[in-house]
Amino acid sequence: MRYLPHTDETRKAMLDKIGVAGMAALFADIPQEAQRSGLETLPGYQGEWDVEAHMAALAAKNRAAASGPFFIGCGAYRHHVPASVDHLIQRSEFLTAYTPYQPEISQGTLQVLFEFQTQVARLTGMEVANASMYDGSTACAEAALMASRVKRRRKIVICGNLHPHYRESTLTLGRFGGLRIETTRPQPGGAPELAGLIDKDTAALVVQNPDVFGQVRDLAPLAEAAHAAGALLIAVVTEPVSLGLLRSPGAMGADVVCGEGQSIGNGLNFGGPYLGLFAVNKKLLRQMPGRICGQTVDADGRRGFVLTLSTREQHIRREKATSNICTNSGLCALAFSIHLSLLGGEGLRKLARLNHESTIALAGTLGQVPGVKVLNSGYFNEFTYKVPGDAAEVIEALAGRDILGGVPASRFYPGEGFDDLIITAASELNTDEHRAAYAGALKEILS
Amino acid sequence: MNREGRPTGAGETQAPRSRTFTGNKALQIEEPLIFERADYGHGGVDLPEPEGLSTNLAGLEQESAPDLPGLSEPEIMRHYVRLSQKNFSIDGGFYPLGSCTMKHNPRLNEKMARLPGFADIHPLQPQSTVQGALELQHEISGWLCNITGMSAVTLAPRAGAHGELAGMMAIRAALEARGDARSVVLTPESSHGTNPATASLVGYKVKAIPARADGTVSVEAVREHLGPDVAGIMITNPNTCGLFERDFAAISAAVHEAGGFVYGDGANLNALMGRADVAALGVDAMHINLHKTFSTPHGGGGPGAGPVVFSKALAPFAPLPLLREKYGVFSLIENPDEAENASPFGRMAAFQGQMGVFVRALSYMLSHGGNGLARSTDDAVLNANYIRARLADVMSLPFGNQSCMHEVLFDDAFLKDTGVTTLDFAKAMIDEGFHPMTVYFPLVVHGAMLIEPTESESKETLDQFIETMRALVKAARSGETGRFTNAPVFAPRRRLDETRAARQPVLVYEGKI
CATH class of the missing domain: 3.40.640.10 (Type I PLP-dependent aspartate aminotransferase-like (Major domain))
Known part of the structure; x- marks a missing residue:
């Protein structure tokens, strides 16, 4: 095992120094009924490339934010990190x-x-x-x-x-x-x-x-x-x-x-x-x-x-x-x-302004989709809009078109009368193409 | 002599100066605070120019930027690299901090955690787009249940102490469901401070159980305190003295008989993998510090993760969200109405756990395999006993020279009449290039020194450490007090005035002192 330095000879020498016959003697205080002899039912060790292959296969089943239009916020926000x-x-x-x-x-x-x-x-x-x-x-x-x-x-x-x-x-x-x-x-x-x-x-x-x-x-x-x-x-x-x-x-x-x-x-x-x-x-x-x-x-x-x-x-x-x-x-x-030390106060202000402008642009673009109504009177990088129909289904349909469009309010408030609301966020990383793709897909889904 | 004719031989040079003009010492460079930089301005991030649209902020725009320095990238690199060089780390040296399990942090795990499919997914994406993430959570849950023998697990808690909250809230919820929340939680005197603090947050009064002469808690001592008011016991095994609680199964049986539950503090799980069946010991809930046993980096104080394994009796009360699998499709139950047969006590944090930590921990588990994990437990216990066996003749073992688990506890009796305290001894270890062990914990032993070597250390490192400890003991006993009371002298700072820090707290930059 690559993370364990001892050889069996070293272990033996150390056990001798301790004055016990074998490793089991060090665990003698564990009551009989609770003793285990290894973890045999779990898989055996794996080298780095096997672990990488296993993890990469799991990772591949997730849709990474960077791989397409992405507009989710609600307490977790995606910005570029230097x-x-x-x-x-x-x-x-x-x-x-x-x-x-x-x-x-x-x-x-x-x-x-x-x-x-x-x-x-x-x-x-x-x-x-x-x-x-x-x-x-x-x-x-x-x-x-x-x-x-x-x-x-x-x-x-x-x-x-x-x-x-x-x-x-x-x-x-x-x-x-x-x-x-x-x-x-x-x-x-x-x-x-x-x-x-x-x-x-x-x-x-x-x-x-x-x-x-x-x-x-x-x-x-x-x-x-x-x-x-x-x-x-x-x-x-x-x-x-x-x-x-x-x-x-x-x-x-x-x-x-x-x-x-x-x-x-x-x-x-x-x-x-x-x-x-x-x-x-x-x-x-x-x-x-x-x-x-x-x-x-x-x-x-x-x-x-x-x-x-x-x-x-x-x-x-x-x-x-x-x-x-x-x-x-x-x-x-x-x-x-x-x-924050890289950004400084001025950089943060500029980043904030970019996010706000990106959100204004998104609200403008989505607001032109027939049936969509933006609810907020003032916002920073995130707003809520109303769709004619079930918001959770709209979000799923958008995901089917590889657009992560936000969070349906019903995920937070099931059965509380907010089933037609979507909370959506924008950032400095969104482009005109992302916004157009979002609005285009939304139009298709709602029509 | 070197090529310029300057002396290099022993005895040829003069004693070094203690101070330089700059205060720097070659590779050790003094670094001001970022707030002390007078010349910052443009920062280290190139951003496009905003278009200058009028804002839609309901009139709440502030007039100027926050007062924060922004440095260029080369300045930033130098600032943080210089600061990093003032830290001791597990990569840099032996870090035998008892109760903290400072083992090697494999870099493969860092690489896996940065796969975009894990690092760049949002917690509120449609669940159909994060099936791999949920599958990973399901997989690590399986490993944790297998390793402990327990029935169920929650991945929600953010760290060990948060896991304790999860476990104790589940216990309280289970008792309330029976119609009797009870009022008292028992915990041994030697317990981690988080145990009584947790019990108190969950609304319980705490009663401390003293240990017997061999350092463990007896079932008789527990029985004396049991009664209809006792909700349960919080107990660490192996305990904080590094000893296996021999009566644990009997204690569990007694607590269960009295209608209470057993909370096992899993901080010391590194001593048990493949050797003990936690479920068979009678544990009802136990948190697992992934940042200890499963090697995710401590990062200078977090993040951690504290999944909690539950017995069948407590499993229904596990917190939200619940992870479910049906026909190969994974889903999160985020809403109590959808919990079917379960009665979750509520949500304890936003979203669904420390994913970045789970990826690292699972990568560690897969690398070891079951038998590798068992072997790491064996080696961790072997290393602690090796240190014990080789220092028992010069240092003092408060409970006699009995075999220990993954850490070994000494007290300060061997320093009696030397004028050297446990703290002095620890600081002298710093000068010798070792991170000190945990000192003054557990509180039940005078001048405690708790040494946890972990399985990551070679015999060569242990031997060097042991020889250093023996030399220090000899120095203390032969009256070289100054070596200890002045220590450290070679660290980036000498001893710091903690009283001043607490009496006149300066917690943010307010100008030079």
């Missing part, structure tokens, strides 16, 4: 290091985390950020728990236009964690009325911007309403590229910004691994979940970085910890940070 990003994250010293528990020999990872935290804070308009969560949905669930802890209130109000997977993840964690969650009916292309649901028991209001239907919304009045009741505003961002062009949640009054960082530096990967972003203002700092990197000095007075404020964390606080999170998304944070 080649240098993937090269750098495969540096052995980043890829094969553990969590930086020994800071003297982990300054590379730690400085990256410090830079990442600074980038996330500036991007979201907040004062501080943590070193990442698993993904946007779990970051959102943890934000709700944090708000309940901080405010000592149990009620969380969730806007119905929050990504349904985020809502469900928050409901799950909240149910076991004793939260009382109220939510509104989704309003595709609209802005559900929320202020009336906020009362003195409310710990936080959770609102996504742009929302799952692509609609953008001013958070400032919601922040005001939440603050007036002594509650926090948790702003969720699933497409951080939007922050190149949109006013930041911090500037609109959010107390917590959480969300998904995948779209910068990271590929689609069928849903994971992704990158949870979590940023707050300083007064909430010590209630934040997750790892945090901080600046300090070493014994020679030189600047250095360490993991800090760990008295919030499970390995110190055990059952009193702010979260049980341990491993997070370090390498995805590195990819995010490198890509």
Whole structure:
């Protein structure tokens, strides 16, 4: 086996040194009824080319986004990632290091985390950020728990236009964690009325911007309403590229910004691994979940970085910890940070504008297809449109013509009356030909 | 002498300077933060010019770009390559971090994960266009069930601690379905911190069970705490002292008899493959850290993946989405109404798991085959015992010189009266070119040093490590305290002021200090 250095002679010599007759003696504590002798029912070892052939055959059964027109978003976005990003994250010293528990020999990872935290804070308009969560949905669930802890209130109000997977993840964690969650009916292309649901028991209001239907919304009045009741505003961002062009949640009054960082530096990967972003203002700092990197000095007075404020964390606080999170998304944070360092603020703004213009063009093209109606009044890179007929069937028919046209709202909301809606996204990678092919196929399918 | 006539022989040169003008030390180069670059502007990505259309942003456009530096590609390469050179890594050296399973990360797995058919597919594509991805999930599920002997698996959890949540939520859901959620979860004192933190997130109070003198938990100690209020036990096997819990099957039987469930923390599965049947030990749920046992890279702190295997009793409560196969067609059940005979406790994250991690892990499994996996367990346990056997005479084993599993635990008794602490000893190992073992964990042992070599290390590396440890022990005992208390002196940084970091937190760049 190519990954195992020992020969049988070495094993024998080592067993002799240990003073046992054979390998089995080392496993003598396993009770008889639970002992196994190998994993004989599984296939035998394979050389590299056999593994490659097996995996390539599986991969070939999937329709890769790059192989044709592609217009799917809803919490995972496809952008071009510069080649240098993937090269750098495969540096052995980043890829094969553990969590930086020994800071003297982990300054590379730690400085990256410090830079990442600074980038996330500036991007979201907040004062501080943590070193990442698993993904946007779990970051959102943890934000709700944090708000309940901080405010000592149990009620969380969730806007119905929050990504349904985020809502469900928050409901799950909240149910076991004793939260009382109220939510509104989704309003595709609209802005559900929320202020009336906020009362003195409310710990936080959770609102996504742009929302799952692509609609953008001013958070400032919601922040005001939440603050007036002594509650926090948790702003969720699933497409951080939007922050190149949109006013930041911090500037609109959010107390917590959480969300998904995948779209910068990271590929689609069928849903994971992704990158949870979590940023707050300083007064909430010590209630934040997750790892945090901080600046300090070493014994020679030189600047250095360490993991800090760990008295919030499970390995110190055990059952009193702010979260049980341990491993997070370090390498995805590195990819995010490198890509954002290549773009810079100006580059991100330009990329955001390209995405927005591509979406305006798509809305224009699809809007000319008879029977199609775009619902959004304002959007960034994603919008919802109505078709005469069953949206899920339309999406399947488009896929049959090798066009991935979006997500039928019924996949999220089965039987809730949204069966004729499609959520579609555009990016800098779409061309006029892609849009024409999409509109042409849609016209055929609908006629 | 070299060709220029400068001395190169031993004793011919002067002692080196400790400081340079730059602060750099040859290959070790000081690197400022990207925010300290004054001259950035155009960035390192060439984008086409936007057309300048009027926006459709509901009036929410911000006036200026975010304040973020953008560097050219050569500057970026140098920044991150220099930073990487300040990291210890498994590719670079021995990394015996106990409980973390720092084994070799094969590059074939990286290559497979980058196949566009895996890396460039969207989680919400029509399922007809991702049949290969679902088939891969089905295949890795089969391997995980086979390796553990368990009935079912969920791939939803994003990491080990998230897997613990999945397992404990399933337990709570199963108890609630019986009409009695109960209120207490037991866990040994030596457990990972995630165990009590998880139990608490799922709404349980935690009771700690002390170990007996040999470092394991006895069935009698568990029985003492069992009662109608106990939802179950969270227990790691082998435990965090590197010992197999000999009473595990009896403990499971007792917990089941009392109406509770057994959560097995699978962080240490690397010690069991092909040797122990997890199902036969009575486990009801166990997470599997693919980033430990199945070698997906730790990446400086993630990503991981924490699939959970379930017993028949808990399988119906597994979280959404559920993966189904019918006549060779794979589908995801994303909606509780379609779950048929199951009662999923809900969804715990967006989409359907850490696909990129699954590809790497399956590639690792296929490469090894069943017997290769069993052999890696054997070698991991062999390596740990070899270290134990060769250091037992100079270091101290808190539970006697008994055989261990895949990691070996020492305490600091051998450092008594030397003025050297466990932390000092660890930092001196850094100077010798080794990553320290896990220190001060588990908490049940004074000055714990937990060494997990994994199967990836050759005897030559282990011998070099052992000789170094012996030399360090000798130095500590012979009063060379400074070698330890000043350490590390050769690392990119010396010891860092952690108190200052916590008391005056600086978490984002706010200007030079």
